[in-house]
Every structure is written in structure tokens, then in C-alpha cells.
Amino acid sequence: MAFTRATAQLAEKLTEKLTGLTESLTEKHHLSSRSVRTRAGLVGAAAVAVTGVVGAAATPAIATPDEGSRTYALGFVQAMAVGDTIADDVRAQAQAQQRVADAAAEKAAEERAAKEKAAKAAEKRRAAKEREAAKERETAEKKRANERADRSAERRSATGYVDPVAGVDTTTTYKQAGASWSSGKHSGIDFPANTGTPVRSVGPGTVVTVGWGGAYGNQIVIRHDDGKYTQYAHLSATKVSAGQKVDGGQQIGAVGSTGNSTGPHLHFEARNGAYYGSDFNPITYLAGKGVDV
Ligand SMILES: [Zn+2]
Secondary structure, three states: OOOOHHHHHHHHHHHHHHHHHHHHHHHHHOOOHHHHHHHHHHHHHHHHHHHHHHHHOOOOOOOOHHHHHHHHHHHHHHHHHHHHHHHHHHHHHHHHHHHHHHHHHHHHHHHHHHHHHHHHHHHHHHHHHHHHHHHHHHHHHHHHHHHHHHHHHHHHHHHOOOOOOOOOOOOOOOOOEOOOOOOOEOOOEEEEOOOOOEEEOOOOEEEEEEEEOHHHOEEEEEEEOOOOEEEEEEEOEEOOOOOOEEOOOOEEEEOEOOOOOOOOEEEEEEEOOOOOOOEEOHHHHHHHOOOOO
């Protein structure tokens, strides 16, 4: 189907009119340059479409300038409608981009939260590990203490002698000077301990005295198999009777503060005889039995 000359002229005129109309619309509506570019392109396309329509329907009866203008105007309105649709699309695209940005921000926040959670979990694991290590150290320390006690027990069993109050060192020296003692000198050594702490015979022997000893309070005297005596004073309780055989380490009474005493402690003496005044150095005596006090 060929264009007639008249149709070609009509298309040219339409394009001129279209351009003028586009310019006036652009001024009227202060459209953005981008929007104008979009619309100008659409108008061009519309003009081609209109030309095609006109060409396709080319008869002298409808190919008048007026009819062509109407056809063009219809095409332009359609083009404007398409332009508005594109503007909507641009807005929709902007909204879609905003949604993408929002989703990205949300994802970043989620990742931050996940990282924080992971850091907290790691800190928790570290603390748990530390507690476990502390527990292990404590267990190892207890084990070493038990081993020390075992070695100490073995040494004792070799001699059959022990210290009179388990694990307590004496706080005095033998013959220490002081106003507290009637002789002016300490006749034994003291082991401070809470009332009720077990007092044990330092070695195997036989109980010779149990009872009240005046300034000594409740006391016990034991004759050992080597012929020497030991005395235990200020007791809160006694657990043996005269004539009873005892082993080294066997409990015979409990720490107290009876008699002439300023506080709970065991007063301990080594003696050559059963009575007061026959004392000798108890530290040397126990050391001779392998016991360090
Ligand atoms: Zn004493």
C-alpha cells in the first residue's frame, strides 16, 4: 500500500503541529527535562503511528488536514497517557528501590544482631571454659594436698607418732618466758584451735591420768612405750579412761579453755615422769619421732 502525496504532506504538517503543541505543553506544565525528553520521544513515536494510521486509511475523503489533526491529537493524548504511565512506572521503580534499600538495611541489622549474638555466645563459652579451668586447678590442688597428707601419714606410720592436733603448728617455743605461768617459764607448747577440735595421742601408750588438773583444767597424761610421758591440758572433753591402751593418732579428747587459759588451745608437754616439773623439750621429743610441729 503506497502513500499518496497528500498523505505525506499531511504527516509533515502533523509533525510540525505536534512539535509546537509539545513545546507549549512543556511551558504550561513546567515538566522536568527528563519528563520532556521522555514525552518528546513518545510524541515522535506517536507521529509515526498516526502517519501509519493515516497511510493505512488513505482516502481523499479522510485525508484532510482537519481530520488528520484530530487523528494526531488522539495519538498525542494516547502518548501523554503512556508518558504518565511511565512516570508512574518511575515512581513505582523508586518505591521498589526504596523497598530494596529497606530490605538491605533490615538484612544489615539482622546480620549485626547475629554477630552480637555470636559474640555473646563466644564470651559465654570462654567464661565456661575459664570456670572449668579454675575447677580443674582446684581439683589438682586438692589432689596435691591429699598426696601431701598421704606422704605425711606414711611417715607417721613408720614411727607410729603424730602431732597432737592435726594440721596445727605450735605458736610457742618451749621454756618461753611469760607471766602466765607459775614458774615464769612455759613448761610446754601451745596449739591454738577451736573448742571441740580433736586432740590425739602423739604415740602408742597407756593412759595414766584423766581428770581435773587445777591450772591445767581437764587433762590427760599418757605413758608411751619408750618410757616417756606426754600431757594434754585445758581440754573441753576427755574420751579415754586411766589404764586404757591408745594408738598414735587416736583421739583422746577435745580442745578447750578449761583451767588457767585465756582462750581455746591445747597445752602439750613431754615429761620424764607422770607429774608436773619433769618436763623436757616436746619439740625435740616429737622431732626425734619424725614429727615436725
Ligand atoms: Zn601452754
